[in-house]
Amino acid sequence: MPTPSDSTASAGRADAGAGPAVPSGTSGASRPATGARDFRPRRxxxxxxxxxxxxxxxxALFVFAFVLPIVYAVYQSLLKVERHGPLGLGEPTVGFGGLxxxxxxxxxxxxxxxxxxVLLFGVVQVPVMLVLALVLALLLDQLSHRWAGLLRASYFLPYGIPGVIATILWGFLYVxxxxxxxxxxxxxxxxxxxxxxxxxxxxNIVVWEFAGYNMLIIVAQLKSIPQELYEAARxxxxGPWQTALRIKIPMVRPALVLTCVFSIxxxxxxxxxxxxxQVLSPAVSSSFTPNLSAYNDAFANANVYLAAAKAVLLALVACALSFGFLTLVTRKDRSRR
Incomplete structure (x- = not known):
């Protein structure tokens, strides 16, 4: 039977082993233990x-190859050639022309x-090309891997041919x-x-060139679809048609939006x-497209400043159309949610 003295001694030993007393009002958990390291990352x-x-x-490459040419084109578009002397036959000088x-x-x-x-061209050509690329991608997704690789490379091959060579080839088919x-x-x-x-x-030439390129983007999106969705559909x-309409086409919508922006x-x-x-057809004038018009001013009429202004206007229209399309798509996505 323990005596009171034994209980007092045991309590003293317990208090001695517990370490220094924590002052009241201070949480012991908030104080790190002595010698412990703080492994939290420092910002x-x-x-x-x-x-x-x-x-x-x-x-550096982006600034040198993209930003600086744009800045220089804007700068050149604000200049003009001023001619002096009788009948403007004096030595020309370059001055500030504003807008x-x-x-x-x-x-x-x-x-x-x-x-x-070109707007009429895009309204017709872009949907036709994207529909063709989508159909080719869906067909390749249904084929076995043995034939899909060969057909994928065959469809993509026209993209590897430069546009000038492709136009010459098709030109012989048109004459x-x-x-x-x-x-x-x-x-x-x-x-x-x-x-x-x-x-x-x-x-037709542009569709032949770029349908295979857009098809590869859509095929890559198709490969990222989880297989569990196909199993649930089965x-x-x-069937194949319902799977394509209900699963594949909605899931590749981001790829379609991306290819549409690139096409615009x-x-x-x-x-x-x-x-x-233009060499084969008199119907193609020197201003058949905005790019061709700027090229003609720069290299045929030796007016690089007017060509720079046309290039800036072309870039603004392209940005407005692409960002306008993305804004429209974003609003539709928000309204569906």
Missing amino acids: SSRPDSAAWFFLGPFL ENYAIALQQADFIESFGR PGISPITEALGASSPDFLGYDNVLWSVA IDGA IGTMQLFAEPLVI
Whole structure:
């Protein structure tokens, strides 16, 4: 039976082993133990130098190849050539012209018509190309891997051919007397290079070039769809058509939006195909597209300042169309939610 003295001694030993007493009002849990290390990461006010080391080359190349040309083009668009002396035959000088080049460009009816022409071109060609790319991607997704790889490479092959070479190849297929297409159609063959058809002949070349490229983007999106969705669709009794309409097409919508934006920008930059077709068709004028009009001013009329103003206007229209399309798509997504 323990005595009171034994209990007192045991309590003293317990108090001695418990360490120093914690003052009242202070939480023992809030005080770190003696000798313990704080492994919490410390936030630095300065950015990581390693990140800037890797981003530096890209930013330098981006500024040199993208930002500086835009700034220089805007600067050149504000200049003009001033001629002095009798009848303007004196030595020309370059001076500040303000927005004069922009006013001249907007007063040219051919330049304004070229915007309407490429807009009509884009309204027809972009949907046709994206629908074709989507159909090809869906068909490849249904094939076995043995044939899908071969067909994917075959569809993508036209994109690897430069636009000038592709236009020359198709030009031979458009010229009467040389083209096997016109010979096969005979008297019912349309004039592919005529005033009414040359725009759609160019559209056919662009679709042939870029449908395979857009198809690969959509195929990559299809490969990211979880297989569980397909399994659930098969369990519910969905066939290939229902799976494509209810699962695949809605899931590849981001890829379709991306390819559509790229196609809008590419449509506004249409240049190589009309430039080569111009040699074969009198229907393609020097201002057939905005890019071709700026090129003609710079290298045929030696007016680089007016060409710079047209290039800036073209860039503004392309930005407005692409950002307008993205804004419209974003609003539709928000309204659905």
